[in-house]
Amino acid sequence: MLIIETHGLSKSFSKRGKKVEAVRGVDLSVEAGQIFGFLGPNGAGKTTTLRMLTTLLHPSGGNATIAGYDLIQAPKKVRDKIGYVSQTGGADPASTARENLVLQARLYGSNKASAMGRAAELLQSLELEAFADRRTSTYSGGQRRRLDLAMGMVHRPPVLFLDEPTSGLDPQSRARLWEEVRKLQQNGTTIFLTTHYLEEADALCDRLAIIDEGKIVTEGTPTELKRQVAGDVVTLGLEATNGALQRGEDLLRSQAFVREVNLDKNDLRLYVERGEEALPQILRLLDGAGLVIQTIALSRPTLDDVFLRQTGRSLRETAA
């Protein structure tokens, strides 16, 4: 079942008289129960898309259905069904975690008793109890982010939107938050998150869409994306005797399963469809031709390779 579906969703702003198209026609489909990642550099249109999907920003064009409700026609119904954790979070620094959670639950319609109960439950499960009655301005980054997450899930929404959930967190806090996100998924929540961390997209997401300059450039599972675009990389070291490298290169280039061969100093770099199937074939071929293999390495492409191929830029560079 599709729980989020968008068609031609777009947003343009006018900035000092100039029209800026932040999002240009985004089509997305998210299956219920998935963790869907929205990957792209800063300024690519991730947050703008998310803010449209969470009813905070009115789209300039296109439409979307979320949890069965039309985003444009029934934003109030959509609000009941979604939770949102913004990039900076939205807990009031002058109030305690418990006060923040109780108010948030009550704004979603809970009565006082059940709001108190739900807050206590979340404080416990996210290990915030010890400082639940302290003002949130005193929290560490990780504590703060767990509270933000709790704020988004206080009404048990079927869909949770997370904008850069682990941005700026230390590795432990990040791993901790990933755990929470996975736990939510196990309880049936669909999670739509944006990130510019490749590791995060890779580790957490069932499906990914890469957005650049307001457009989706590619979409699929992390494995599909990596395979579709870059293939696998095999690096071969051959014993360099009278033209062995050249012979090896020619031999491999003629094979259908090899997309591309580059001579890199004394190594051959092969781009192949499926590395695990290509390795035995390469071994057999070179052996048969009497070429001696000294080293062989298979590496997987990273999402950065995917991004590089699709946009011509490295995500690591643009994210910095």
Next chain:
Amino acid sequence: MKILRDTWLIFARSMTLTLRNPVWVVVGLFQPICFLVLFGPLLEGVAQSPGFPPGGAFSVFTPGLLIQLGLFGAAFVGFGLIADLRAGVIEQMRVTPVSRLALLLGRALRDVVSLLVQCLLLLIVAVPMGLKADIGGVLIALVLIALLGLLTASCSYALALALRSEDALAPTLNLFTLPLLLLSGITLPLTLAPQWIRNIAIFNPFSHAVDAARALFNGDFGNSDVLVGFLVIGLLAIVAMWWAARSFREATA
């Protein structure tokens, strides 16, 4: 009613935060009390001059100061909203199905309550200074000041949502509050002013509020100033609330 419930929730949250630092309610009183104690006595001499409204210096000056409280006390509430915007609190609320009007009303009603508390404290100080007023008139004047507080607070919130920065909000508010104060006859009655100032002051809603409050303090309920004051302030309050609620609905970034 959802709107009432939502308004109550926002009001309670805002009030809790105000009560955590009640000192600011008192600090906000400092300026009007200075005016009352250090400027009021100067008026006792002027009160004898022709053109000065009837009722004695403090009966003329105190209602003006209440309006001034309503103007200055509520005009700066937008700063608190900018802090909330920056912390993401407003967005966190806007993502819930909470009524957008309640986001405004809850805050503005908190402002009205703290304004009325300030007014009562000011009145308590004014009585020993020589204030003589009709009790019923004072109560009705407080209703007018509550409306005026809604008007000023709503404008301040709408401006805060449009400008989104303290650096822009402060000069913008000063731009409006000072001429509004000077052209309202709060410090010296406009009956003493030259005709051209009186002609401009007609367009200042606060001058009508001051006239209405003075008439009420005198127990002059049938005075047309009372009706005009309520109509002007009431209508503008509705327009301002509409403007601010709309800004809450469309607030971005």
